[in-house]
Amino acid sequence: MALVRSLASARGKGVFSAICRNAFSTTPRASATYIPLHNFSCGLLYKMTVRDALNSAMEEEIKRDDRVFLLGEEVAMYDGAYKVSRGLWKKFGDKRIIDTPITEMGFAGIAVGAAMAGLRPICEFMTFNFAMQAIDQVPVPVVFRGPNGAAAGVAAQHSQCYAAWYGHCPGLKVVSPYSAEDAKGLLKSAIRDNDPVVVLENEVMYGVQFDMPEEALDPEFVIPFGKAKIERTGSHITIVAHSSIRPMDMECITNSLKKTNHLITVEGGWPQFGVGAEIAATITESEAFDYLDGPIYRVTGADIPMPYAHLLESNTIPQVQNVVLTVKKSLNLA
Secondary structure, rough: OEEEEOOOOOHHHHHHHHHHHHOOOOOOOOOOOOOOEEEOOOOOEEEHHHHHHHHHHHHHHHHHOOOOOEOOOOOOOOOOOOOOOHHHHHHOOOEEEEEEOOOOHHHHHHHHHHHHHOOOOEEEEOOOOHHHOOOOOOOOOOEEEOOOOOOOOHHHHHHHHOOOHOOOOOOOOOOOOOOHHHHHHHHHHHHOOOOOEEEEEEEOOOOOOEEHHHHHHHHOOOOOOOOEEEOOOOOOOOEEEOOOOEEEHHHHHHHHHHHHHOOEEOOOOOOOOOOHHHHHHHOOOHHHHHHHHOEEEEOOOOOOOOOOOHHHHHOOOOOHHHHHHHHHHHHHOO
């Protein structure tokens, strides 16, 4: 939904340090689901990892609709390569949780055929890097989901971001969840949608815990596509990351820009023809351009194949200092 963060420069630094640390850290984190925390403004909050949020979304939708099933490599007896489908095979059995051979073209075709016959398949790619084998499948109501973008120590073959690739295709809906709440609500919307939806997850985010409001635990909780989520309001600069690629809530971005007059975008993919480039072009072509007090800046991954060495890898993806320095540059503070 183009996660819009309009942040005051002084207060926003700490927030984005935390966001970037969570987004790109590979440090293992303990998983703790449904730990109630009282919040006097919002009622009860719960702690949930992104992994558990995705698992909960699939379980609820499989229970709700007899047509829904999950298929992919190791999703059943092994509980999934990243344990996103943990426990589902034991609960629903072979007809609803189906292991497939290692052939993306093959099991994507099975999912498409099942959707054409009226079922609602959730097709998991162990990594979207191999999804290109199946990109020419017929668009029907089907969900393709799995880890996308940079991981850790897996080099160029497993580190590409496909947000811009799929966002370029007419007829597709494309989401890239950030938090546990986003992951659950967007995946449930994807499963219920009558169009093909690509859900781009992130491997290093699976074990990260987030606060979950009580309403997000409701089996009917969904998040609509194309609606921006304002993580924090401010008046100095608009910082845009992405959770919903297509459709994108440009109205919200525009309204924020009219207030702050400065805009930067942040993404993990390559700079050429990326999500940030699309946002910048759309702003330039609209009335919002007149509200800019300076250039639109993009924070992206480096324009190179992902290196294997850890030091090179960490300097290839956006880091905290990249966001901070770009904000200062935009505000003429550097």
